[in-house]
Structures are given as C-alpha cells and as structure tokens.
Amino acid sequence: MLKGKIALVTGSTSGIGLGMAQALAAQGANVITNGFGDADAARRAIADAAARAGHTGTQVGYHGADMSRAGEIETMMQYAESDFGGVDILVNNAGIQHVAEIQDFPTDKWDAIIAINLTSAFHTTRLALPGMRQRNWGRIINIASVHGLVGSAGKSAYVAAKHGIVGLTKVTALENAQSGVTANAICPGFVLTPLVQKQIDDRAARERLSGDEAKRSLLGEKQPSGEFVTPEQLGALAVFLCSDAGSQVRGVAWNMDGGWVAQ
Numbered sequence: 001m002l003k004g005k006i007a008l009v010t011g012s013t014s015g016i017g018l019g020m021a022q023a024l025a026a027q028g029a030n031v032i033t034n035g036f037g038d039a040d041a042a043r044r045a046i047a048d049a050a051a052r053a054g055h056t057g058t059q060v061g062y063h064g065a066d067m068s069r070a071g072e073i074e075t076m077m078q079y080a081e082s083d084f085g086g087v088d089i090l091v092n093n094a095g096i097q098h099v100a101e102i103q104d105f106p107t108d109k110w111d112a113i114i115a116i117n118l119t120s121a122f123h124t125t126r127l128a129l130p131g132m133r134q135r136n137w138g139r140i141i142n143i144a145s146v147h148g149l150v151g152s153a154g155k156s157a158y159v160a161a162k163h164g165i166v167g168l169t170k171v172t173a174l175e176n177a178q179s180g181v182t183a184n185a186i187c188p189g190f191v192l193t194p195l196v197q198k199q200i201d202d203r204a205a206r207e208r209l210s211g212d213e214a215k216r217s218l219l220g221e222k223q224p225s226g227e228f229v230t231p232e233q234l235g236a237l238a239v240f241l242c243s244d245a246g247s248q249v250r251g252v253a254w255n256m257d258g259g260w261v262a263q
Contacts, residue, residue, distance in 0.1 A: 002242060003028035003055075008080055008087045010067055010124065011094030013037030015193035016143060019231020020091050020238050022049035027239055029089060030059040032080055039064070059084065067094040067120040068112055077127040086131040089242055092121035092165070093143040097195050099154045110157045117161035118168070125172060129181070138181035139242045142169045143234075146189050146222075146257045162187075166253045173251030182250050184241050189257030190219060192228045225258030 007024040011017040013035030021031045021042070026049045033042050039062045050058035061083060065076035080087050095117045098109040121142055132138025147155060148162035165185060172183035190196055196218075204214035219226050237256060240246050255261050 001027045001239070002089070005029045005088040005242075006032070006080065006084045006086060007089035007091065008032040008034070008076075008124070008128070009091040009093055010034045010120065012091075013039055013042040015195070016188065016191055016231050016234055017091070017093040018042055018045060019235045020093060020141075020143075021046045023232070023235025023239050024089060024091075024242070025050040025055070025058055025060070026053040027242070028053075028055050028058075030061075030084060032061040032063060032076075032084060032087075034063050034065055034067070034076065034094070036064070068115040070119075070123050073120060073123040074127065077124065081131070086135075087128045088132065088135070088137060089139045089141070090124055090128045091141045091143065091238065092124055094120055095143070095158075095161075095195075097155070097158050099199075101154055102156050105156060113157035114161050114164075117158065118164045121165060121168060125168070125183075129172075129176070132181045133176070133179055136180040138176075139246075140169075140172055140181070140183040141238050141241055142166075142183070142185040144169070144185040144187045144253060146187050146255055146260045148185060148187050148253060149255060149261050152222075169253065170251045177250060180247075182241070182247065184246075184249055184251065185253045186234060186237055186241075187253050187255040187257065187261075188229050188234055189223050189255070189260040190228055191231060191234070193231075196228075219258075222260050223258040224260070224263065227258060229256050229258060 007029040009021045012021045012033040014037045063076040065072040144165045145162045148166040169185040
C-alpha cells in the first residue's frame with residue numbers, strides 16, 4: 001500500500017515509535033529512524049518486519065538528531081531529502097516525561113519537555129510540508145496522548161505539550177485541507193513503553209508491590225479495559241491514516257485508550 005513512500009518516525013528506536021516504523025515498513029514504506037536507543041537493533045527489527053510482509057530491498061536509515069535542537073532537526077530533514085528524496089509520511093513521536101507539582105517543577109525539565117514533545121513537531125512539520133505540498137500527498141501523524149485531551153496532576157509540562165500537539169495538528173490540517181496532505185493526532189492511553197515501565201517500577205518500589213500488582217494498580221486508576229494499548233495496535237491505526245480510506249480524516253485527535261477518556 002505504501003510502496004515507494006518515505007516515512008520519518010522520530011523517537012523510533014523503541015516503544016511506540018518502533019511499532020509505528022515496523023507497521024509502515026510492513027506496508028512497503030522506506031523508513032528513517034531517529035532516537036537515542038539501539039539504532040542497529042531498531043533497523044534490524046524494521047527490516048525484518050518488511051521482509052516478513054514480503055517487501056525486499058526496504059531502505060531503513062537512521063539519523064541521531066537531538067529533537068530539542070532546531071539545527072539538528074534541520075540537518076535530519078536535509079538527510080531525508082538528500083538520501084531518500086524527501087518525507088512522505090512524518091510521524092512525530094519523540095517524547096520525554098517528568099513528574100512533579102507545578103511549584104516544584106524544575107524549569108530545565110519544563111523547557112526540555114516543551115522542546116522535545118511539542119516544538120520539535122513544529123520544526124519537522126514546517127520542513128516536511130513544502131515537499132508534501134509539491135507532490136500533493138503527505139501524511140503527518142502526531143503522537144499526542146490522552147493527556148492531549150485530559151489532565152493529570154503532576155504532569156503539567158507533558159499535558160501542556162500534548163494539548164499543544166493536538167492544537168498544532170488541527171491548524172496543520174486546516175492549512176492543508178484542500179490538498180492531498182492530511183494531519184492527525186493519535187492519543188494513546190497507557191502503552192507498556194520504557195516511560196510507562198518507569199512509572200510501574202517507581203510505584204512498585206514506593207508501595208512495596210510486585211511488578212504485576214503495580215501494573216494492575218496503574219491501569220485500574222485510569223484505563224477501564226485493564227489492558228495496555230500495544231505499539232502494534234497504534235501502528236495499525238497509523239497505517240489506516242496513511243491509506244486512501246483515511247484521506248478525509250483530517251485534524252482528528254483519535255484516542256486509543258481502553259476507555260480512559262470515556263469516563
């Protein structure tokens with residue numbers, strides 16, 4: 001379905017981003033990865049996903065841009081253009097987290113979260129759009145969160161950034177509404193990523209729980225299904241948004257959250 005398309009997925013050496021990259025590669029896309037994890041392992045996992053789906057010769061690139069730095073983002077986008085011919089599918093997934101009440105929130109942590117979780121998506125989007133508009137085809141998928149729709153105490157910077165991503169998505173969709181370029185946000189609930197695993201580990205230590213008890217406790221507070229959303233499920237949604245069937249889905253904040261926001 002996506003044969004010949006070029007997908008750039010930020011924060012894609014593990015977790016949600018890696019799941020997105022694998023799903024897009026399995027549909028025939030060439031993929032550019034980014035992140036601070038094991039880049040070689042991620043590239044192998046993406047290439048394997050493509051091969052299992054019958055796609056041989058899939059290109060998988062990597063750029064280690066620090067998503068808090070505009071200059072490095074520009075260099076990454078130049079790499080995508082020079083080595084791959086541009087970006088057709090942009091998945092803005094890079095993100096970090098810090099938990100503290102507002103009066104205690106370190107200002108450097110606030111600045112870093114806003115830079116990586118929100119501002120980086122502005123920079124990749126502004127740089128990808130000219131080529132997408134010229135080709136009259138593009139898909140921008142911003143990985144927001146249920147925290148782009150609701151709040152949680154202790155997560156002021158993350159919630160602010162994710163609400164901002166939803167707003168950026170809507171404006172991007174409206175500015176390109178009469179073109180073949182779409183923009184949408186995916187808003188996951190709890191996914192068992194390294195970020196969430198840290199919350200589980202902290203809870204287990206704090207409340208003297210086993211790992212399984214801490215997982216059940218975490219999910220029980222917010223996610224009525226009692227189950228984690230998986231990167232594979234999120235990847236399948238991204239593939240739908242890239243399809244012809246998704247061409248009139250524009251400016252949506254689509255939550256996949258086990259019922260979290262329905263409460």
